[in-house]
Amino acid sequence: MRKLISVVTPVHGPSIPYLADSYESLRAQEMPDGWSWEWLVQEDGRTGDVEAALPQDSRVLGATGKAGGPGVARNMAMARSRGSLLRVLDADDQLTPGALAREIEVLSSRPDIGWTTSSVLDLMPDGSTVSWQHADPAGGRLDRAEVLSYFHDNGYRLPVHPATLCIRRDLSLALGGWMALPGGEDTGLLLAASVVADGYFIDEPGLLYRKHPGQITAQADWTATAEWQLRMQLIESRAIALRSLLLPSAA
Structure with a gap:
């Protein structure tokens, strides 16, 4: 494939007003020599409201599809990616600024690394930013299964933020992409990738994570005990099964 990074964005109604800011942050990226980006914006549904809100830019590729949640929308965007x-x-x-360049530099120069994540700043409703309320790991390599061990030992919390994931397309395809779950599908892909390939943590902020009332993770049912527990158990079980297939002695 050519030197292209595919940015994958699932969208549902409450997030449409923020698309313009997301696009501007993408348009402002300074890319490494020879590299370019495409933005795969996938509506979780078929209203057409998302495509109507997108800018006129040949690098922006919108689409609609049968509603199935963010995991399905991400996978349909991946299906269109190049x-x-x-x-x-x-x-x-x-x-x-510089987020994509830093990720491309790691993954293009380190064939031993399958994925990256980065530090995060929370973007508050008043426009201020604050550090993610979580202790970041040291910058550098994240050895295989390190993330799974942390996830298991810390009440199904990740040591890194899944909203910053940059992953080799072939690795994502081999893992089946994002999990078909009502939430936590990004955690599922990150955890699965982490037991198959070493990762790399970039300790410079790569994302402004917006806090607002309409976000999915802010809804009352996001951590509803029974369903959330089942989701996390399934995410962990898949990662353990993958690890046991690759490293039978770890089973």
Whole structure:
């Protein structure tokens, strides 16, 4: 594939007003020599409201599809992608300056690394930014299964933010893309990737993670005990099964 990074964005109604800011953060990225980006914006549904809100830019590729949740929307966007790398960008978030260049530099120079994540700043409703309320790991390599161990030992919390994931497209395809879950599908892909390939943590902020009342993770049923527990158990079980297939002695 050519030197192209595919930015994947699923969208549902409440996030449409934030698309313009997401686009501006993407348009402002300074790309490494020979590299370009495409933005795969996938509506979770067929209203057409998302495509109507997109800018006139040949690099922006919108589409609609049968509603199935963010995991399905992400996978349908991946199906249209042409880049060797996939970068997550939720519709209400923004890239920081240099984010894509830093991720491309790691993945293009380190064939031993399958994916990257980065530090995050929370973007508050008043426009201010605050550090993510979580201790970041040290910058550098994240060894295989390191993320799974943390997830298991810390009440199904990740040591890194899944909304910053940049992953080799072939690796994502081999893992089946994002999990078909009502939430946590990005955690599922990150955890699965982490037991199959070493990752890399970039300790410079790569994302402004917007806090607003309409975001999915702000809804009351996001962490509803029974369903959330089942989702996390399934995410962990898949990662453990993958690890046991690759490293039978770890089962």
